[in-house]
Amino acid sequence: MSNIIQDIKLRDWEEEYININPLQTGGRTYPETRKAIISYIDGYSTCDWCKGALGITDKPPIREFLDEVSKFLGMDYTMLTNGCREAKFAVLHALTNPGDSVVIDGNKHYTTYVAAERARVRIYEVPSNGYPEYRIKPEDYVTVIENVKKETRLLPKLVFLTHVDGNYGNLVDAEKVAEICKEYNVPFLLNTAYSSGRMPVNGKKIGADFIACSGHKSWAAGGGNIGLLSVSEQWKDKAIEYSKKYKVKPIEIIGCSSRGSSTLALMASFPHVKERVKYWDKEVENSRWLMKELEAIGINQLGVKPTEHDLNFVESEKLFKISETHKKKHFYLYYELKDRGIVGIKAGLTKNFKFSTYGKTKEQIKHISWAFKDIVEKFAK
Amino acid sequence: MSNIIQDIKLRDWEEEYININPLQTGGRTYPETRKAIISYIDGYSTCDWCKGALGITDKPPIREFLDEVSKFLGMDYTMLTNGCREAKFAVLHALTNPGDSVVIDGNKHYTTYVAAERARVRIYEVPSNGYPEYRIKPEDYVTVIENVKKETRLLPKLVFLTHVDGNYGNLVDAEKVAEICKEYNVPFLLNTAYSSGRMPVNGKKIGADFIACSGHKSWAAGGGNIGLLSVSEQWKDKAIEYSKKYKVKPIEIIGCSSRGSSTLALMASFPHVKERVKYWDKEVENSRWLMKELEAIGINQLGVKPTEHDLNFVESEKLFKISETHKKKHFYLYYELKDRGIVGIKAGLTKNFKFSTYGKTKEQIKHISWAFKDIVEKFAK
Numbered sequence: 106m107s108n109i110i111q112d113i114k115l116r117d118w119e120e121e122y123i124n125i126n127p128l129q130t131g132g133r134t135y136p137e138t139r140k141a142i143i144s145y146i147d148g149y150s151t152c153d154w155c156k157g158a159l160g161i162t163d164k165p166p167i168r169e170f171l172d173e174v175s176k177f178l179g180m181d182y183t184m185l186t187n188g189c190r191e192a193k194f195a196v197l198h199a200l201t202n203p204g205d206s207v208v209i210d211g212n213k214h215y216t217t218y219v220a221a222e223r224a225r226v227r228i229y230e231v232p233s234n235g236y237p238e239y240r241i242k243p244e245d246y247v248t249v250i251e252n253v254k255k256e257t258r259l260l261p262k263l264v265f266l267t268h269v270d271g272n273y274g275n276l277v278d279a280e281k282v283a284e285i286c287k288e289y290n291v292p293f294l295l296n297t298a299y300s301s302g303r304m305p306v307n308g309k310k311i312g313a314d315f316i317a318c319s320g321h322k323s324w325a326a327g328g329g330n331i332g333l334l335s336v337s338e339q340w341k342d343k344a345i346e347y348s349k350k351y352k353v354k355p356i357e358i359i360g361c362s363s364r365g366s367s368t369l370a371l372m373a374s375f376p377h378v379k380e381r382v383k384y385w386d387k388e389v390e391n392s393r394w395l396m397k398e399l400e401a402i403g404i405n406q407l408g409v410k411p412t413e414h415d416l417n418f419v420e421s422e423k424l425f426k427i428s429e430t431h432k433k434k435h436f437y438l439y440y441e442l443k444d445r446g447i448v449g450i451k452a453g454l455t456k457n458f459k460f461s462t463y464g465k466t467k468e469q470i471k472h473i474s475w476a477f478k479d480i481v482e483k484f485a486k
Numbered sequence: 487m488s489n490i491i492q493d494i495k496l497r498d499w500e501e502e503y504i505n506i507n508p509l510q511t512g513g514r515t516y517p518e519t520r521k522a523i524i525s526y527i528d529g530y531s532t533c534d535w536c537k538g539a540l541g542i543t544d545k546p547p548i549r550e551f552l553d554e555v556s557k558f559l560g561m562d563y564t565m566l567t568n569g570c571r572e573a574k575f576a577v578l579h580a581l582t583n584p585g586d587s588v589v590i591d592g593n594k595h596y597t598t599y600v601a602a603e604r605a606r607v608r609i610y611e612v613p614s615n616g617y618p619e620y621r622i623k624p625e626d627y628v629t630v631i632e633n634v635k636k637e638t639r640l641l642p643k644l645v646f647l648t649h650v651d652g653n654y655g656n657l658v659d660a661e662k663v664a665e666i667c668k669e670y671n672v673p674f675l676l677n678t679a680y681s682s683g684r685m686p687v688n689g690k691k692i693g694a695d696f697i698a699c700s701g702h703k704s705w706a707a708g709g710g711n712i713g714l715l716s717v718s719e720q721w722k723d724k725a726i727e728y729s730k731k732y733k734v735k736p737i738e739i740i741g742c743s744s745r746g747s748s749t750l751a752l753m754a755s756f757p758h759v760k761e762r763v764k765y766w767d768k769e770v771e772n773s774r775w776l777m778k779e780l781e782a783i784g785i786n787q788l789g790v791k792p793t794e795h796d797l798n799f800v801e802s803e804k805l806f807k808i809s810e811t812h813k814k815k816h817f818y819l820y821y822e823l824k825d826r827g828i829v830g831i832k833a834g835l836t837k838n839f840k841f842s843t844y845g846k847t848k849e850q851i852k853h854i855s856w857a858f859k860d861i862v863e864k865f866a867k
């Protein structure tokens with residue numbers, strides 16, 4: 106690493122390609138976002154007019170922004186976190202003690218599990234129904250909560266649901282899970298990493314106590330670390346504890362979380378985000394259209410059908426077979442797609458992979474469909 | 487907030503002014519840094535070539551970068567964190583259980599205290615000698631560790647030292663504190679938020695078990711959240727636990743911390759940082775020169791003298807007196823300095839305030855000196 110600057114290749118995936126990496130489609134910045142990031146690019150730039158804590162800063166209008174987010178999500182109080190995983194851990198850490206139990210779903214993101222390990226709690230899992238649907242059934246939460254009661258003689262301290270999971274793009278009926286949690290009187294955290302910011306999410310309507318959001322995954326907030334934790338009035342005091350000595354500093358974000366351009370990025374993208382969730386139906390329509398086209402050529406969607414999300418997981422014996430004869434072996438799909446202007450499917454995968462069509466135009470969706478067809482026509486025996 | 491984009495005023499402190507805000511002078515980005523940030527501006531951009539975890543990513547060369555950082559800091563293993571405070575909490579959380587005791591210094595950053603509150607540990611403090619020096623004496627760590635032993639019948643689980651504090655810019659002899667910790671066989675965390683990245687810091691030479699660094703404060707890494715935790719071989723396994731289920735994911739950073747442009751910013755600035763620490767003497771010289779000039783006009787340095795850092799805290803009855811007659815009241819100093827091209831002293835302060843000269847040219851230092859003199863000459867009765 107004699108010269109690390111030269112080693113950093115400039116990244117051109119957004120500018121030069123149609124990027125369908127599920128991690129990245131919903132985080133893509135708008136021109137205003139880039140402008141805000143560049144303007145606040147230096148360290149601690151949110152602190153020019155510090156009032157003691159990030160969340161109560163008025164210049165730039167962070168406090169007002171967080172109030173608007175609360176309204177947007179149908180929640181009562183919102184704080185900035187370093188990301189969605191950090192929001193989940195904040196609640197876990199605030200509400201549990203080591204040895205307590207929590208319930209998570211089988212389609213959880215790995216960070217839900219690791220955050221729970223970090224909190225040193227016992228993890229109970231609501232399984233999906235497995236291949237090919239991987240459906241999470243809300244009623245199974247009853248079984249698992251009852252199991253926790255039986256085994257520990259206590260209720261779980263926190264129940265998680267992945268609203269839309271990052272593997273299959275399955276959308277779960279969160280209201281039903283919330284109802285079950287209400288019946289047991291246990292707090293309910295909805296992980297909206299792949300839902301809020303893309304589709305309408307209303308915590309009050311759902312009955313969520315906590316909503317964790319991913320700025321980089323679904324709120325067009327770019328690559329600084331940024332997330333949101335929205336809380337209901339009922340749980341606010343229990344979850345948002347302040348330092349005894351530094352009274353304005355929330356303990357679970359160690360005072361201030363995202364003290365720089367990532368906060369500004371989230372703010373600058375917010376007007377777009379508020380607008381774009383109105384067109385969620387169009388996203389689902391595009392996604393369904395593409396899945397239908399791909400199924401016709403032997404690339405089959407897993408997960409609940411028809412898809413209800415822009416993120417989908419497919420399996421294809423046909424694409425896998427091609428890797429046995431293509432000179433680039435199992436890397437062929439990555440290169441063939443790249444040659445056709447498409448990136449974002451993990452290099453090396455051919456039989457099972459996931460991708461997202463979020464934010465793509467109908468023309469781009471058609472191009473993706475064409476690219477897969479062209480590859481199959483050219484190489485399948 | 488009908489139109490939050492318009493409400494975000496573009497920030498021009500770096501481009502239009504000499505910024506002496508202590509939070510910001512060492513975090514200022516280089517042109518290469520800005521280029522890297524813009525290139526990796528979209529979400530999860532470090533994950534294009536994911537190998538399972540951020541710290542082992544080779545494209546961009548994050549793994550290699552972290553190895554280089556370990557060498558640079560004289561440590562054995564380094565991981566990316568969301569910031570310095572998050573690095574401190576990671577160690578606290580890994581090494582302690584609620585109810586354990588830790589030792590911190592009286593000049594600690596508030597986040598050390600809040601991180602310890604978050605970890606639910608008992609906090610014992612090594613006091614400074616108070617006004618006007620606020621000196622932390624290494625030998626006082628013995629007294630406080632003995633006190634912990636006496637009160638709890640146990641040794642502290644972790645000892646913190648703020649290498650250079652953020653109020654007075656006092657530099658403490660960390661080697662002596664490390665020696666004391668070695669004698670008691672307790673792990674020692676050195677908070678280098680205001681030292682590493684500005685001045686040479688060698689963990690081996692000091693005898694530190696953990697070094698926490700601030701990307702935005704002292705490593706020119708801009709405004710995304712970024713920090714570093716460097717660990718000695720002896721404590722690596724105890725502090726860096728991996729998920730039982732997701733074996734490559736470190737628990738204390740919930741798998742991956744800074745998954746975007748802030749990591750690239752840190753990397754792009756690193757060659758500059760390695761170079762600039764060689765010229766630390768020059769920074770101290772500039773700072774001392776300015777302090778001498780200011781003392782001559784009644785603006786007096788607090789903290790250990792002569793100053794050993796670019797960050798200094800001053801008190802001035804003379805500047806305070808001016809606020810009693812100036813039409814802008816106690817905001818006068820902010821506006822008068824701004825009129826003279828200088829920002830970064832907290833608006834409203836006149837009697838006691840801090841600032842930093844890091845990275846300023848001699849010409850800029852002279853200009854700062856002139857500005858204060860001009861204000862005093864113009865307004866002091």
